[in-house]
Amino acid sequence: MSKISFRMRLLVIFWVVIILAQWLPIQYFGRTLRRDILDEEQNKAVQQLQLVCRLMNQQKGFADTEHFNRWLTELGKQLNLRITYMASGGEVIADSQVPFADIPNMENHANRPEIIAARSQEVGTSIRFSGTVDRELFYVARSVEGIGAVPNGVVRLATPFSPIRERLEQLSHVLYGLMALMLLATALLSEFLTRRLRHAMQPLSRVAEAIGKGDFSQRVRAVSLRELTPMADSLNRMAELIQTHVQSITTQKRQLEAILNGMQEGVMLLDSGCRIHTVNQALRNMVPSITHIIGRRPLEVIMSPELQDACNRVLRDDTDVGLVHSLQIALEWQRVYDVNIVRVQDQHEGLGA
Template identity: 30%
Template sequence: MKNTTFSIKIFFCFCVVILFSVLVPCGYFLHSIKEESIDLTREEAFREVSFVQTCILDEVKKAGGSPKSILPEMLKTFYSGGEHRVTLIDAEGVVLYDSFAKNVAELENHRYHEEVALAFARGEGSSVRLSASLDTPFVYAARRVSIPGTAINVIRVAAPLSLVENHASDRSRALMAGAVAALVFAVGFAAFMSMRFRRSLQLMITSVENLATPGSRSGRISLRALPGDEFAPLAAAVNSMAQRMEVQVNHILAQKAQLDAVLNSIAEGVLVVDHEGCVRSVNATLVRLFPRAAHAEGLQPVEVIPSPELQKGIESLKHEVPEKPVQFEMDNMSGRKLQVLICPIVGESKLLMAVAVFHDITEMSVLMDMRRDFVANVSHELRTPLTAIMGYAESLKRYVTEQRALHFLEVIDRNSQYMATMVKDLLQLSSIENGSIPMDTKPISASTIIHGGMDLCRTSAEAKKLEFQEELKEGDFSVNADAEYLTRVVRNLLENACRYAPEGSRIIVSAEPDRESGMAVFRVADSGPGIPPELRVRVFERFYRVEKHRGGQVSTGLGLAICKHVVERHGGCIGVEDGPGCIMRFTIPLA
């Protein structure tokens, strides 16, 4: 019955109630009919007793007080072959005559038979029992009499119980026929009502299912189709909901059309997935980049776009929503280079959906490669003339004595030195970006990296009377890094701090392991003017300088860019933290 429809359940309930309502009264009436038949048979037996008594008295009068010889013949005339049994009993319980017995002498004393005993005690008695002599059930009726000239003291008449059963059977058949007819009618009526109720419910179900069909009138329920007024409020509520749903659906469809128009008009590919990671929608640009995305709805992203990084990035959002969008680069089947940005959409602290945006950076990548090659080539070509300029300037200083000429030579030498440093940094940055120089990563202690950077910047610190302070909060530990390049990162950050720190101040270099993330955190903090929050991202761009905000010496603007690329090559990240002065922070994997 678990999956049975509601109308069938109602029909079965009706049937159970009807059966209970019919069978219980029938059982009661059948029992009553049998009892009533026994009572009628008993009354008939007593009337028979009265008839026998009257007949005996009449025969006694006719016989002149000597009826013994004619009584048996008279009784045999009335009861020979009949269904009723007549027994005459004297005061001692001895049977004087029995219409069913051939030899009354063989019959037992009837003094203590139930009906006879009641007759002796109360005047008359009756019982329903099995006859010991005939082995047949009878309804007995006995009455005490006084007939002059005879020894008869009790007249007993017995009617076979079969007469009672035949009478009860006739009436029971009539009752059962009426009950079956009533049951059939009631079940048919219950089936009719349950089917009508089912049609009404089906009408409501169909109407509710069609609520989301724009402009459909099938979501309206006619009150005339309802089985009763009790359903009118429900029908009115469904009709009202249908009207509101139609407005809502039309509004949603309009918004979806606008969103599709916007998505299809942008140059970037857009992929929208739900909280389970299944594709919900794509725009035309993504279909051009990945033709299989035209039929992607309901599929996993990896089934449409063969990119493990994309699938991994989307799967990671199910477990933890990152603070920043997931970003990586990939190539499509036609060789286009794409930059992918996965942005989670969160509601009530849980992921609702995610949007992946695909930027075609093929041309930009080509330009970046051309720029790197150009910078590397130009920087390499500048090294020879710069070396000649610096050499000749240094030589001329030994032969020129005029102060004005010496000043010009100093300017030439200083600017050539600056250009030489810039060329050196450009070549170094190009090498790191191109990956032409592999990182020789191996375990090295954090204190070694810090001391190496401090030693390289000791001259700059002494010029401004700055003090270096090392802090290893949890003691020394090892990191997995290229010692030369990581020392260069610490040196660049220290040089940057020396450039802007107040004279006579302290620069703190600290390192601590973060076992949970598996990274080591390095910090270089100075008490200088700091970097405004809106510029903290841009300071790691090449040639970007913030001297107008912080003041101090002029730099090439490449030191922090080199730091950024070296740290990222190691799998870490670099940034600026909030705090007094300026705090540069970068991470390196633990060994």
């Protein structure tokens, strides 16, 4: 499973901060604005209801309920409202959007929430779906005294709730749109910061790659972000120390090679697996016919089983570290060589004897 990139981590952090910092305020202000919109619509409907009540009181009287229904229908058209009048028991007396002949067939409205509220307080309100006009309406109702042939009852106004809902949905779209824009802005910001950081890291990456390839002379000359200066300084110091150590090791190696090559005696250095690690020039001169010596066993270079057996014994015995094991071996042309074998005490790089 691949690890999450730095850019994605930065983006997630930004989004979490924005959601925590903006989502709760947006929810709070959104609810506040919704409540204000509903209060505004309610106040507007109450004012219209008061206007209807004043116009009713200005009438001298109605000969019958049919006359009252015609007047209510005309008033509803002028105000673009649905106006319903119910008797105290909930029977519908008149409705501006229902023909007078169909009014007796209408349901009793005594159990409607706004009617119940209007009986116990000055104004009753509710938002619900109307089966009569087949849409959602905002209702306000108020108890009034009868006029002429119209008995005491409750007058109710109904306005379409869809425009109010559209305003609320538009408000929600605006608020969530702002949040979406902020999330998009943070995504662009994280991309910009990531690219800037990647660009600032390039000099450090080049120097680190050069050090890995063995070029210790490279240095970080300048960085575009001040925050990366300590890292650049540390990388430069590390390169200097490595270069110093490598130069010291190289010098010591050359000095050792010079000493070994200056000796008349042949010197052979074995690893822990009893294979040749290093030889000096004098030993190479002893076996000029063998060009590739490194990595071979002593028996493959110097045809002496006694030498091979002695080397094996020295490497197997851990208690003889530092002790000199001497023997003589006879080679071709009746040459006899004195051989000294010493187990290496400090076994760096897997060296044995």
